[in-house]
Amino acid sequence: MQHISEPFVSGESLIHASHPGFRVVCALLFSLVGALVLTLSAAIAVFIAGLIFAISARLPMLSLLKRLFFVNGFIVFLWLFLPFSRPGDPVFSVGPFTATTEGIIYAAVITLKSNGVVLAVTSLLSTMPIQLMGAGMQSVRLPDKLCRLFLFTWRYVHVMGEEFGKMKRAATMRGFVPRNSIMTYRTYAWLMGMLLVRSWDRAQVVWQAMLCRGFTGKFHTLNSFRVKGGDWLLLAVTTIFVGAIIATELFKVEVF
Amino acid sequence: MSFPIFSLRDINFVYPGGNDVLKGVNFELKAGEKVALTGHNGSGKTTMLHIIMGLLKPTAGQVMFKDREMKTEKDFRELRKGVGLLFQQADDQLFCPTVIEDVAFGPLNLGKSPDEAREIAKYVLCLLGLSGYEERVAYRLSGGEKKLVSLATVLAMQPEALVLDEPTNDLDPSMRDRLADILCELDVAMLVVSHDLNFLKRVTALEYSCHDQAIYKEASIFRSDGTPSDCKL
Numbered sequence: 083m084q085h086i087s088e089p090f091v092s093g094e095s096l097i098h099a100s101h102p103g104f105r106v107v108c109a110l111l112f113s114l115v116g117a118l119v120l121t122l123s124a125a126i127a128v129f130i131a132g133l134i135f136a137i138s139a140r141l142p143m144l145s146l147l148k149r150l151f152f153v154n155g156f157i158v159f160l161w162l163f164l165p166f167s168r169p170g171d172p173v174f175s176v177g178p179f180t181a182t183t184e185g186i187i188y189a190a191v192i193t194l195k196s197n198g199v200v201l202a203v204t205s206l207l208s209t210m211p212i213q214l215m216g217a218g219m220q221s222v223r224l225p226d227k228l229c230r231l232f233l234f235t236w237r238y239v240h241v242m243g244e245e246f247g248k249m250k251r252a253a254t255m256r257g258f259v260p261r262n263s264i265m266t267y268r269t270y271a272w273l274m275g276m277l278l279v280r281s282w283d284r285a286q287v288v289w290q291a292m293l294c295r296g297f298t299g300k301f302h303t304l305n306s307f308r309v310k311g312g313d314w315l316l317l318a319v320t321t322i323f324v325g326a327i328i329a330t331e332l333f334k335v336e337v338f
Numbered sequence: 339m340s341f342p343i344f345s346l347r348d349i350n351f352v353y354p355g356g357n358d359v360l361k362g363v364n365f366e367l368k369a370g371e372k373v374a375l376t377g378h379n380g381s382g383k384t385t386m387l388h389i390i391m392g393l394l395k396p397t398a399g400q401v402m403f404k405d406r407e408m409k410t411e412k413d414f415r416e417l418r419k420g421v422g423l424l425f426q427q428a429d430d431q432l433f434c435p436t437v438i439e440d441v442a443f444g445p446l447n448l449g450k451s452p453d454e455a456r457e458i459a460k461y462v463l464c465l466l467g468l469s470g471y472e473e474r475v476a477y478r479l480s481g482g483e484k485k486l487v488s489l490a491t492v493l494a495m496q497p498e499a500l501v502l503d504e505p506t507n508d509l510d511p512s513m514r515d516r517l518a519d520i521l522c523e524l525d526v527a528m529l530v531v532s533h534d535l536n537f538l539k540r541v542t543a544l545e546y547s548c549h550d551q552a553i554y555k556e557a558s559i560f561r562s563d564g565t566p567s568d569c570k571l
């Protein structure tokens with residue numbers, strides 16, 4: 083059976099043990115600031131802070147590299163275009179296109195800050211099971227609708243994954259081999275169409291099952307959280323990181 | 339006079355763009371009754387159960403819970419506290435990461451504290467012989483185990499009546515026997531949809547069948563005094 087794996091959840095660290103609500107706040111704060119920085123030095127700061135989070139969460143190296151690999155898969159494409167997209171000091175040319183220092187720095191900023199934010203968010207959020215995250219979001223008074231939307235998205239992505247697995251197996255059982263043919267594309271189109279219909283139906287049933295068990299829109303959880311010293315420490319450290327990043331950005335600290 | 343736990347009065351139902359599924363259905367379940375509902379595939383049994391729970395709205399007729407007519411979603415919330423439905427597809431009934439969280443979901447919604455909810459969940463799991471499953475991941479269980487856990491999630495609501503939609507599907511014979519034992523022991527009213535006559539003989543006392551868009555009482559293999567043939571109420 084297909085399922086969404088949560089490779090970072092089981093682990094022991096200060097971050098794993100801290101309050102889900104605090105972690106959600108820290109992640110929001112950090113990713114907001116991290117996403118907005120424009121200077122190279124601030125981007126480096128974001129990346130370093132992300133690394134520190136990852137190290138203190140003791141994330142399993144292999145899974146982490148895999149996740150970063152996917153993120154950077156997209157970023158590779160940016161490197162094909164961005165270096166040539168800015169006016170400035172020419173570095174080298176390919177045909178009519180000239181790469182500039184400014185362009186390269188711009189691409190580097192994006193690379194560093196996305197990796198930094200992914201590291202931080204992975205350390206803070208992926209280290210808890212999704213249910214805790216829902217409870218965490220509720221405990222810091224994020225709107226109920228948002229929390230519900232989030233939890234259902236997770237549950238339904240799951241449903242879609244399962245349905246897709248089932249149909250793919252059914253097709254394989256009957257000798258379907260993907261080829262570059264009309265038949266293949268038609269089969270895929272059917273699969274996709276059925277996927278939507280069936281996922282919709284099953285999502286409906288999950289919703290009904292929740293209603294039958296007294297669900298009224300609020301998620302409760304078995305775990306009651308107490309705020310501990312470590313939680314404030316986490317918040318303090320994150321605030322310091324964020325403060326440092328903003329300072330670096332505003333005062334245009336030069337790295338080179 | 340004592341009211342049935344729930345009853346259907348002159349229920350009609352049509353799926354949008356489909357044919358009539360139910361027409362003039364009357365049915366009631368009294369406290370302590372154990373009723374079987376049989377009928378061909380597609381005869382409308384699941385549809386009827388979903389109407390009882392307020393998951394489908396009948397095109398005509400009334401759903402009553404005790405002495406009150408259920409009209410709005412809020413009314414049905416009351417009904418769902420007293421009547422528990424075990425879905426035909428057990429998979430869809432489980433949506434929390436671990437078994438214990440799933441079983442405690444209902445009690446928490448009913449306003450129990452986390453500690454009480456955990457206690458209830460543990461008790462029910464123990465009742466179903468599922469002690470030790472608490473921290474198991476719900477979606478990685480086998481079909482039969484999922485069915486039992488789904489039953490646990492329903493029992494944890496401590497309902498007065500159980501509505502079971504084909505509970506023995508994908509259970510092996512020994513699991514089926516265990517389920518029959520468990521259901522015989524339970525002191526709640528039951529409406530059991532199944533094609534498994536031996537199972538029904540053990541668990542239920544009255545038989546109704548669903549055909550020609552309506553529900554009929556059967557004079558059947560079951561004993562007539564209202565108790566199941568093989569076990570005491």
Ligand SMILES: Nc1ncnc2c1ncn2[C@@H]1O[C@H](COP(=O)(O)OP(=O)(O)O)[C@@H](O)[C@H]1O
Pocket residue numbers: 353354356359377378379380381382383384385386
């Ligand atoms: N969502 C739906 N939309 C339209 N028709 C449906 C839907 N669900 C079931 N039906 C039809 O309603 C009839 C009764 O279905 P159901 O209540 O599931 O039967 P049973 O549970 O007795 O096997 C069937 O003919 C089925 O095709």
Ligand SMILES: [Mg+2]
Pocket residue numbers: 383384385426503
């Ligand atoms: Mg059915």
